Amino acid sequence: MSGYKRMRRQHQKQLIALENKLKAEMDEHRLKLQKEVETHANNSSIELEKLAKKQVATIEKEAKVAAADEKKFQQQILAQQKKDLTTFLESQKKQYKICKEKIKEEMNEDHSTPKKEKQERISKHKENLQHTQAEEEAHLLTQQRLYxxxxxxxxxxxxxxxxxxxxxxxxxxELNKKRTQKEMEHAMLIRHDESTRELEYRQLHTLQKLRMDLIRLQHQTELENQLEYNKRRERELHRKHVMELRQQPKNLKAMEMQIKKQFQDTCKVQTKQYKALKNHQLEVTPKNEHKAILKTLKDEQTRKLAILAEQYEQSINEMMASQALRLDEAQEAECQALRLQLQQEMELLNAYQSKIKMQTEAQHERELQKLEQRVSLRRAHLEQKIEEELAALQKERSERIKTLLERQERETETFDMESLRMGFGNLVTLDFPKEDYR
Structure with a gap:
C-alpha cells in the first residue's frame, strides 16, 4: 500500500474517531442535563410535599388553637355571666330585704288594719316581689343565653x-412555590439550551477544522507527490537524452562508415571505368599519343576523385550537422511535450484540489446553516413550551383560587343563613357590649 493511501485511510480513521468522541461527549452532556432536570423535578416534588405537610400541620395547629380559644372564650363569657348573675341575685336579695322592711314599717305605722290582714298583705307583697324577681332572673338568664x-x-x-x-x-x-419552581425550571432549560448550543457549535468547529486540516495536508501531499513525479519524469528524460547523446557518436560512426563505403564503391566504379576508358583509348589511339592520353586520363581521374573526396567530406559534415540538429530538435520537442504534459497534470491537480476545497467549504456552510436552523427551531419550541406552561400555570392558579373563594363564599353564606334561621341576625357587624344582656 502506498504512503498516500495509508494517509487517506489514516485521515478517515481520525475523522471517524473524532465523530465518535464528539458523539460520546454530546451523549454525556445530554445525560447530565437530563439528570439535572430529573433532580430538579424530584426536589420540586419533595418541596411541595414538605409544604403540603407543613400546611396540614399549620391547619391542625390553628384548629387546635381555635378550639382552645373558643373554649376559653366560652369560659370567659360563662364566668362573667356567672359573676353577673351572682351580683344580680345579691342585688335582688338586698332589694327584697329593703322592700320587706319598708312594707313592715308601713304596716307597723298602719294601726287601723287588723294584724291578720297585715300578715296577708305582707305575704301577698312578698309573693309579688318574689315573682317579679323570678321573672327578672329568668329574663337575665334568657339574655345571657342569647348573648x-x-x-x-x-x-x-x-x-x-x-x-x-x-x-x-x-x-x-403553594401556587407561588409552583410558579417559582417552574421559573427555575425554565431558567435551567434555557441555560441547558444555551450550553447545548455552545457545545454543538464548538463540536462543529472542531470537526470542520480537522477536516480542513486533513484536506490541506492531503493537498500538500498530493502537490509534493506531483512535484516529485515531475522531477522524476524530468530526470528520466534527461537520462534518456544523455544516453542518446552518448549513443550518437556510435550512430554517426556507422553512418560515416556507410558513406565511406559508398565513396569507396564509387571510387572503384570510377577506377574500373577509367581502366576501361584507358584501354579503349589506347586501342583506338596511335602509340605516340598514348603518353598524352594517359596523362589526360590520369588528370581527369584525379580531378574526379578529388571531387568525390570533396563530396564525401561534405556529405559527412552535412550528415553530422543534420543528425546533431535532428537530435537537438527531437530532445527539445520531448522536453516541450513533457513540460506541457506536466503543466496540464499540475493544472488538473490544482483544479481538482480547488473543487474539493470548494465542495468542503460548501458542505461546512450547509452544516452550519443546518445547525443554526436546528438551534433556532429548538429555541422557538422551548420558548413556546415555556409560554404554554406559564399560561397553564396561571390558568390553574386562577381556577383554584376561584374554586376556593367560591367554596368559601358558599360556606359563609350557608353559615350566615343558618345563623339567620337560628335568629341571630347579621353576625358580620356584631359587636355586643359585655353588659348587653342586662
Whole structure:
C-alpha cells in the first residue's frame, strides 16, 4: 500500500474517531442535563410535599388553637355571666330585704288594719316581689343565653373566616412555590439550551477544522507527490537524452562508415571505368599519343576523385550537422511535450484540489446553516413550551383560587343563613357590649 493511501485511510480513521468522541461527549452532556432536570423535578416534588405537610400541620395547629380559644372564650363569657348573675341575685336579695322592711314599717305605722290582714298583705307583697324577681332572673338568664349563643356563633364565624384566610394563604403559597419552581425550571432549560448550543457549535468547529486540516495536508501531499513525479519524469528524460547523446557518436560512426563505403564503391566504379576508358583509348589511339592520353586520363581521374573526396567530406559534415540538429530538435520537442504534459497534470491537480476545497467549504456552510436552523427551531419550541406552561400555570392558579373563594363564599353564606334561621341576625357587624344582656 502506498504512503498516500495509508494517509487517506489514516485521515478517515481520525475523522471517524473524532465523530465518535464528539458523539460520546454530546451523549454525556445530554445525560447530565437530563439528570439535572430529573433532580430538579424530584426536589420540586419533595418541596411541595414538605409544604403540603407543613400546611396540614399549620391547619391542625390553628384548629387546635381555635378550639382552645373558643373554649376559653366560652369560659370567659360563662364566668362573667356567672359573676353577673351572682351580683344580680345579691342585688335582688338586698332589694327584697329593703322592700320587706319598708312594707313592715308601713304596716307597723298602719294601726287601723287588723294584724291578720297585715300578715296577708305582707305575704301577698312578698309573693309579688318574689315573682317579679323570678321573672327578672329568668329574663337575665334568657339574655345571657342569647348573648352566649350569639357570641359563640360570632366566634365560630370569626374562626371560619380566619380558616378561610389561612386556606387562601396556603393555596397562594403553594401556587407561588409552583410558579417559582417552574421559573427555575425554565431558567435551567434555557441555560441547558444555551450550553447545548455552545457545545454543538464548538463540536462543529472542531470537526470542520480537522477536516480542513486533513484536506490541506492531503493537498500538500498530493502537490509534493506531483512535484516529485515531475522531477522524476524530468530526470528520466534527461537520462534518456544523455544516453542518446552518448549513443550518437556510435550512430554517426556507422553512418560515416556507410558513406565511406559508398565513396569507396564509387571510387572503384570510377577506377574500373577509367581502366576501361584507358584501354579503349589506347586501342583506338596511335602509340605516340598514348603518353598524352594517359596523362589526360590520369588528370581527369584525379580531378574526379578529388571531387568525390570533396563530396564525401561534405556529405559527412552535412550528415553530422543534420543528425546533431535532428537530435537537438527531437530532445527539445520531448522536453516541450513533457513540460506541457506536466503543466496540464499540475493544472488538473490544482483544479481538482480547488473543487474539493470548494465542495468542503460548501458542505461546512450547509452544516452550519443546518445547525443554526436546528438551534433556532429548538429555541422557538422551548420558548413556546415555556409560554404554554406559564399560561397553564396561571390558568390553574386562577381556577383554584376561584374554586376556593367560591367554596368559601358558599360556606359563609350557608353559615350566615343558618345563623339567620337560628335568629341571630347579621353576625358580620356584631359587636355586643359585655353588659348587653342586662
Amino acid at each position: 352566649y349563643d350569639r357570641n359563640c356563633r360570632f366566634f365560630k364565624r370569626k374562626i371560619m373566616i380566619k380558616r378561610h384566610e389561612v386556606e387562601q394563604q396556603n393555596i397562594r403559597e
